[in-house]
Amino acid sequence: MRSSRRLPVGDVELWTESIGDPANPPVLLVAGANSSALGWPDEFVARLVDGGRRVLRYDHRDTGRSTTRPFSDAPYPVARLAEDALGVLDGWGLRSAHVVGLSLGSTLGQLLALDHPERLRGLTLMLGAALDVDFVGNLRRAHTGEPDPGGLPLPRRDVLDVLARRAEPPSDRAAALDRRVEEWRALAGPSVFDAAEFRRWEERAIEHAGTLEQPSAHGAAEPVPTERGRELRGVRVPTLVVQGELDPLNPPPHGRHLADLIPGAVLWEVAGLGHALPGALHGVLADRILAHTAE
Numbered sequence: 585m586r587s588s589r590r591l592p593v594g595d596v597e598l599w600t601e602s603i604g605d606p607a608n609p610p611v612l613l614v615a616g617a618n619s620s621a622l623g624w625p626d627e628f629v630a631r632l633v634d635g636g637r638r639v640l641r642y643d644h645r646d647t648g649r650s651t652t653r654p655f656s657d658a659p660y661p662v663a664r665l666a667e668d669a670l671g672v673l674d675g676w677g678l679r680s681a682h683v684v685g686l687s688l689g690s691t692l693g694q695l696l697a698l699d700h701p702e703r704l705r706g707l708t709l710m711l712g713a714a715l716d717v718d719f720v721g722n723l724r725r726a727h728t729g730e731p732d733p734g735g736l737p738l739p740r741r742d743v744l745d746v747l748a749r750r751a752e753p754p755s756d757r758a759a760a761l762d763r764r765v766e767e768w769r770a771l772a773g774p775s776v777f778d779a780a781e782f783r784r785w786e787e788r789a790i791e792h793a794g795t796l797e798q799p800s801a802h803g804a805a806e807p808v809p810t811e812r813g814r815e816l817r818g819v820r821v822p823t824l825v826v827q828g829e830l831d832p833l834n835p836p837p838h839g840r841h842l843a844d845l846i847p848g849a850v851l852w853e854v855a856g857l858g859h860a861l862p863g864a865l866h867g868v869l870a871d872r873i874l875a876h877t878a879e
Contacts, residue, residue, distance in 0.1 A: 593671030595658065596651035600672050603629055604638040609705070609879050610678055613641040614669055616687030616711075618799040620648030622789045623686070628861055631870035637877060640681070642672050646801035648793045661806035662688070666695040673703060682877040684708040687833070687859065690842075691715065691808060697819045697846075698812065706877055710826040711859050713834045714842040716813020736841060740832040746770040750798045760796040761786055773830040773858035781863050816845040823849040824876045826869070828857035850876075 588601045601621060611632060615623035621641040632639050643650040645660075645668060669692055673681055682705045685693030690712020697707055713719045717736060725731065726738045746767055754760035761783055768782040790796060823846045827839025836853065843851035852872060857865055 589675060590649070591671060591675035593645075593668050593675065594664070596645045596668075598642050598645065598651070598668060598672060598675075599649035600640065600642040600675060602638065602640050602676060604633040606638055608636050608638040609877060610638045610640060610676075610681040611873070611877055612669065612673065612681040612683050613639060614683060614685040614689035614692050615641070615644060616689055617802040618647060619644065620650075620789060620792060620799075622648070622785065622792050623861075625785050625861060625863070625866070626788075627863060628866045628870060631866055632873065635870065635874040637682075637874065640672060640676060640678075642668075644668065644799075644802070647799045648789075652799070652801075655801040655804045659804070659806075662691065662802070662808050663695060663806075665802070665805070666692040666699070669696060670700060670703060679703070680705050682706040682708070684710065684873060685712065686710045686861070687712055688802065694816065694819075695808065695812075697821045697823070698815050701819070701821050704821045705879070707821045707823045708826065708873055708876055709823065709842060711828050711831055711834060711857075712842065713838050714813050714845055715808055715816060716810045716845070717838070717841075718807075718810050719834075720807050734841075736838055737835040739834070743770045743832040750800070754796055757790070757796060760790065760798075764798070768860055771832065771858055772860035772862050773832070773856070775830070775856045776858075776862040776864040777860075778863060782860075813845065816842075817847065819846045820848075822876070824872070825849050825851045826857075826872075827851060827853045828859060829853055829855050830858040833859045 586603045590597045613624045620643040624641050646652050680703050683693050690709040722738050726741045764786040825839050825843040843849040
C-alpha cells in the first residue's frame with residue numbers, strides 16, 4: 585500500500601508518503617540536510633517494506649514538494665526540523681515509530697530522543713555527528729586548518745569544495761545532473777559508486793521537486809547548541825549507530841564517539857560506506873535496520 589499526503593505542520597505543509605501495510609511496525613525515515621524524501625531511494629525503501637515494515641518518508645521544509653520560501657522570510661533553527669518530524673507522525677495518526685535518521689537526520693533523531701523519547705520505539709543514527717560536535721564550526725576549520733576542539737577528525741576539504749559548487753546555478757538539466765552525480769561521487773567514495781544509479785535517483789528527485797535548483801536553506805538554520813550533547817547520557821531509547829568507514833564528512837571515530845554518549849547504543853561500522861546510500865550496500869543496511877526494528 586502506498587499513499588501520500590500534504591500535512592499542515594506548524595507554519596508549513598509537508599509532503600509525506602506512507603508505504604507498506606499500516607498494520608506493520610512503522611519506520612520514519614528522516615533525510616539529511618536539504619534533501620527531499622527521495623534522499624531515501626525507492627529500492628532501499630522497498631527492502632524495508634518487503635521486510636515487514638511500514639515506511640514513512642517526507643520532504644523536509646524547503647525541499648521537494650513541501651513549502652519552500654526564501655529562508656530570510658521565515659528563518660528557523662535546526663530544532664524546528666525535529667518538530668516537523670513529530671508533525672509527520674501526528675499527521676498519520678502514529679503515537680510512536682522507529683526513527684532512522686541520516687546525516688542531519690541523525691541530529692534530528694538525537695533531538696527527538698532527548699525531547700520526545702515516548703514517540704520513539706527505537707532509533708537508528710546513520711552517518712551523523714553527536715550533538716556535542718560543532719559540525720558547522722568544523723566546516724570552517726576544514727578550510728582554516730584549525731583542529732576540532734574535541735580532537736575528532738574534520739570533514740575532508742576536497743569534498744567540501746565539490747559541494748560548494750552547488751552555489752553556481754546550472755545552465756541546463758544535463759549540467760544539473762552532472763553536478764549532482766559528481767557530488768555523490770565525492771560523498772560515496774569510489775568503492776561502491778555507480779554513476780548511472782545516482783543519476784537515475786537525481787532525475788527522480790528533480791522531477792519530484794519540479795525544479796533544477798538544489799535546496800540550501802538548512803545550511804542557514806541555527807545549529808543545535810553543543811551543550812545538549814551532555815543530555816545524551818540520559819537517553820534510554822534502543823539505539824543503533826551506523827558509521828561509514830569511508831564517510832568524508834563525519835569520519836571514524838565520530839560514530840564511536842556518538843555511541844559512547846548513549847547508554848547501551850550499538851555501533852556498527854560499515855566497510856565501503858561513505859556519506860551516501862549506494863545500491864550495492866542497500867541489502868546489508870536494510871537487513872541490519874530490520875533486525876534493529878524487529879518487534
